[in-house]
Amino acid sequence: MQAQSIYIDHPSALHQLNPLTKLTFTLVFLVAAFALPNAVALIATFVLILVPLAASGGLLLPLLRSAFWLVLPFAISLALIQGFFSPGQTALFSLGPFTMTLEGLGSGLTFAARLLLALGGTLLLMLSTRPDKLMLALRQRGLPESLSYIVLTALQIFPRFQERARTILDAQKSRGLETEVGLLRRLALLVPLIAPLVLGSIVEVEERAMALEARAFSYKTIKTSWISLEDSRAQSILRAAILFFGVVLVYLRLTGFWPQ
Amino acid sequence: MNIDIRSVSFRYPSGQLALDNVSLSISKGETLALIGENGAGKTTLVKQMNALLRPTNGRVDVGEWDVAEHSTAQMARRVSFLFQNPDDQLFARRVWDEVAFGPRNLSLSEPEIEQRVNRALDRVGLLDKAESHPYDLQYTDRKLIALAATLAMEAPILVLDEPTIGQDARQRERVASILQELAAQHRTILLVSHDLDFCARTAERVVVMAEGRILADGPTEQVLAENEILDQAAVIAPQLMRLSQALKLSPPKLRVDDFVDAYASRKARPT
Numbered sequence: 359m360q361a362q363s364i365y366i367d368h369p370s371a372l373h374q375l376n377p378l379t380k381l382t383f384t385l386v387f388l389v390a391a392f393a394l395p396n397a398v399a400l401i402a403t404f405v406l407i408l409v410p411l412a413a414s415g416g417l418l419l420p421l422l423r424s425a426f427w428l429v430l431p432f433a434i435s436l437a438l439i440q441g442f443f444s445p446g447q448t449a450l451f452s453l454g455p456f457t458m459t460l461e462g463l464g465s466g467l468t469f470a471a472r473l474l475l476a477l478g479g480t481l482l483l484m485l486s487t488r489p490d491k492l493m494l495a496l497r498q499r500g501l502p503e504s505l506s507y508i509v510l511t512a513l514q515i516f517p518r519f520q521e522r523a524r525t526i527l528d529a530q531k532s533r534g535l536e537t538e539v540g541l542l543r544r545l546a547l548l549v550p551l552i553a554p555l556v557l558g559s560i561v562e563v564e565e566r567a568m569a570l571e572a573r574a575f576s577y578k579t580i581k582t583s584w585i586s587l588e589d590s591r592a593q594s595i596l597r598a599a600i601l602f603f604g605v606v607l608v609y610l611r612l613t614g615f616w617p618q
Numbered sequence: 619m620n621i622d623i624r625s626v627s628f629r630y631p632s633g634q635l636a637l638d639n640v641s642l643s644i645s646k647g648e649t650l651a652l653i654g655e656n657g658a659g660k661t662t663l664v665k666q667m668n669a670l671l672r673p674t675n676g677r678v679d680v681g682e683w684d685v686a687e688h689s690t691a692q693m694a695r696r697v698s699f700l701f702q703n704p705d706d707q708l709f710a711r712r713v714w715d716e717v718a719f720g721p722r723n724l725s726l727s728e729p730e731i732e733q734r735v736n737r738a739l740d741r742v743g744l745l746d747k748a749e750s751h752p753y754d755l756q757y758t759d760r761k762l763i764a765l766a767a768t769l770a771m772e773a774p775i776l777v778l779d780e781p782t783i784g785q786d787a788r789q790r791e792r793v794a795s796i797l798q799e800l801a802a803q804h805r806t807i808l809l810v811s812h813d814l815d816f817c818a819r820t821a822e823r824v825v826v827m828a829e830g831r832i833l834a835d836g837p838t839e840q841v842l843a844e845n846e847i848l849d850q851a852a853v854i855a856p857q858l859m860r861l862s863q864a865l866k867l868s869p870p871k872l873r874v875d876d877f878v879d880a881y882a883s884r885k886a887r888p889t
Contacts, residue, residue, distance in 0.1 A: 522706070525701070525703075525706045526706050526707065528665075528670050528690070528701070529699075529701045529706045529707035530707060530719075531670070531689075531690035531691055531694075532668055532670065532690055532694060532697075532698070532699035532701070533694060533707070533719055533720035533723060533767060533771065534691050534694035534695070534720050534723030534724050534771070535691060535719075535723055536689070536691040536723070537691070538689070549709060550707075550709045550719065553708075553709030553710075554705060554706055554707055554708055554709050557705065557708065557709070557753055558703075558705040558706065561705060561753070
């Protein structure tokens with residue numbers, strides 16, 4: 359399973375939690391990312407809640423590493439765009455006709471913090487939950503089989519694509535393709551790199567569909583699973599409490615409780 | 619052009635030790651088969667030869683080039699590499715363009731490219747399909763297109779990773795005869811394969827690997843008769859070898875003609 363997703367196996371209480379409990383955490387982190395009013399509140403939530411949760415599952419370093427590299431390009435571009443083009447009173451410095459303002463920069467960094475919290479919450483779920491267990495939990499709550507398969511495939515597709523893209527790059531470099539070139543030449547390289555990825559995937563889709571049908575994928579029946587999911591009354595209460603907290607956040611946001 | 623691998627170890631970023639102090643010398647014109655179970659380190663070893671992977675420790679020389687000082691694209695002039703799955707490289711709309719991709723990267727003249735592509739397509743029997751879209755052809759033909767693309771590089775060293783996987787008997791015969799032709803031209807050939815019957819037929823030297831180490835290295839007939847070593851490497855000797863051993867033919871035979879001759883002469887011998 360590890361090769362097909364970003365899941366990292368670790369003997370921790372976080373890993374033992376029912377996938378629905380972790381999904382509830384993620385949903386509330388997503389809600390918080392858009393409901394909390396400013397960068398301080400967002401970063402505080404990240405540091406005081408999400409980081410200890412990740413650390414408890416032995417996932418702190420992979421989570422921080424992935425979140426940092428994913429958010430960094432957005433943080434830089436948001437800070438620049440908002441800093442230079444949002445209205446503000448406090449000028450920090452000028453570049454030609456453009457002036458970076460403190461208010462604009464703050465607004466850009468707040469967007470980046472929202473992204474960090476949302477992404478961190480999602481990574482926490484993906485790093486600590488086997489995709490098949492997550493889908494089983496959702497199916498047991500009534501998610502249709504076909505939809506569950508689509509979600510599962512979507513969760514697994516990036517590591518699979520990454521692995522395949524690496525092999526394609528190796529194959530083309532072995533045929534003399536020079537990849538350390540300028541930007542324009544690099545654009546021309548996209549065809550030999552992307553075409554096998556897309557064409558190969560199309561070929562794979564047909565084979566995958568046939569393999570699924572050969573194993574009675576669309577047969578109408580109640581399907582069993584060899585995976586058993588642990589759940590408890592305590593976890594149900596925890597989920598209800600987290601959801602209640604999420605609803606409170608939305609309420610506070612909608613009623614304008616927090617200053618903008 | 620010789621290949622010299624000296625005390626090479628390689629560890630993947632995951633921490634897995636894939637090669638453990640491996641040393642191997644391959645002379646110009648040799649046809650060598652690397653065998654062993656999945657995860658033995660065969661593919662990791664051959665990827666050191668064209669700089670797709672670089673040793674964690676040790677050194678690899680191809681001719682007078684230290685591989686560490688060259689890019690994979692530069693190494694492509696010396697080492698041509700066939701990957702297992704042709705769909706990992708095919709992208710052009712015509713078979714001809716696909717095979718021409720490598721020679722074009724070498725900045726050869728158009729007449730030279732044309733000659734190489736036609737020669738390679740002729741060798742694999744796909745010259746009449748040069749205008750077809752690769753994905754309109756069967757998997758076995760796509761595998762041959764990838765082989766033609768490798769041949770068109772005309773590098774002195776060829777590395778073929780599972781060249782017979784997914785091939786029918788006729789295509790397998792074709793690949794074997796291509797390798798024999800290349801061997802006759804003193805090209806160095808490295809086969810990575812689980813197809814031991816094919817290795818026995820085409821390779822003159824066999825290297826057995828397990829857990830990133832070399833367990834045995836020697837002439838094909840000799841190494842494939844070492845049942846204990848093959849057991850350790852979780853591979854099964856070719857059928858003719860096992861039959862020869864069961865019949866106590868000495869030395870055991872790997873080719874049908876040799877086997878028939880040895881068996882017939884034993885039968886003819888007065889008891």
